[in-house]
Amino acid sequence: MTGTAARRWAELQSGRGVPPEILAQAPADPWVHNPVDFAAPVVPADTPSRDAALALLGEGGTLIDVGCGGGDATFAVADRVRHATGVDRQRDMLERYATDAAARGVAVRTVLGGWPDVAPEAGTADVVVCHHVLHNVVDLPPFLRALTAAARRGVVVEMLTRHPMAWLDPLWVRFHDLHRPPSATDDDAVAVLRELGVTPEVRHWERERTPPHDPAWVTRRLCLPTDREPEVAAALAQVPPRSRSAATLIWRT
Numbered sequence: 001m002t003g004t005a006a007r008r009w010a011e012l013q014s015g016r017g018v019p020p021e022i023l024a025q026a027p028a029d030p031w032v033h034n035p036v037d038f039a040a041p042v043v044p045a046d047t048p049s050r051d052a053a054l055a056l057l058g059e060g061g062t063l064i065d066v067g068c069g070g071g072d073a074t075f076a077v078a079d080r081v082r083h084a085t086g087v088d089r090q091r092d093m094l095e096r097y098a099t100d101a102a103a104r105g106v107a108v109r110t111v112l113g114g115w116p117d118v119a120p121e122a123g124t125a126d127v128v129v130c131h132h133v134l135h136n137v138v139d140l141p142p143f144l145r146a147l148t149a150a151a152r153r154g155v156v157v158e159m160l161t162r163h164p165m166a167w168l169d170p171l172w173v174r175f176h177d178l179h180r181p182p183s184a185t186d187d188d189a190v191a192v193l194r195e196l197g198v199t200p201e202v203r204h205w206e207r208e209r210t211p212p213h214d215p216a217w218v219t220r221r222l223c224l225p226t227d228r229e230p231e232v233a234a235a236l237a238q239v240p241p242r243s244r245s246a247a248t249l250i251w252r253t
């Protein structure tokens, strides 16, 4: 049975979709992430998520990184990881993850597909990390249950406290007259976890890394053709900058 918090999450997330008529005239897919934007830094950022994963890994252990992208979460704790499984639904992300792992001497395998569908293939590990994926998910309970079931010691989830695209909501109104519901928050995710019987530890912090936000990138996200870039640049100057407010959710299993 779906709880109130899970229904609220699903409603808020569904309201963030792009209507088919706008998607149909988009010159480029607004959803696809560029692996270059997700390359892991050589020296990992010192974050509460890294601290939590290191504490769970202890002297060492195995890891599953759900929505691994370029491997930021895995490589931040690589020296404690005996073996990592990177799961992602984008093949080019997994290629980048595997190439970077080989260069860093980290033993990994990759599983292509959407979580939780591919959870059986991923198996179990001591620690499960999942960074910046929850805001992509509509049906949260099965996603979270599968994270818990895959972890022998604990789970570390990192997310922005608001949807990563919420800062563009005024531009959706301006260019498409599309009014979005408020963003789901980390509090909403915690409420869903509580409905599942999990009370995570929550740490709030400011992210240093700045994801892309240049006019060309925003123009594609807004499903507009490249010749609208100057207009988008002018409009962008009027909106508050992208928030860096992040939350780390940690629970033992």
Ligand SMILES: C[S@@+](CC[C@H](N)C(=O)[O-])C[C@H]1O[C@@H](n2cnc3c(N)ncnc32)[C@H](O)[C@@H]1O
Pocket: 033, 038, 066, 067, 068, 069, 070, 071, 072, 073, 087, 088, 089, 090, 093, 113, 114, 115, 116, 130, 131, 132, 133, 136
């Ligand atoms: C915003 S990126 C974050 C990548 C990386 N975790 C990081 O923090 O740099 C989200 C990644 O999750 C992947 N993803 C989103 N939903 C997914 C799902 N249900 N199952 C597997 N991968 C997913 C996307 O393909 C993308 O590579």
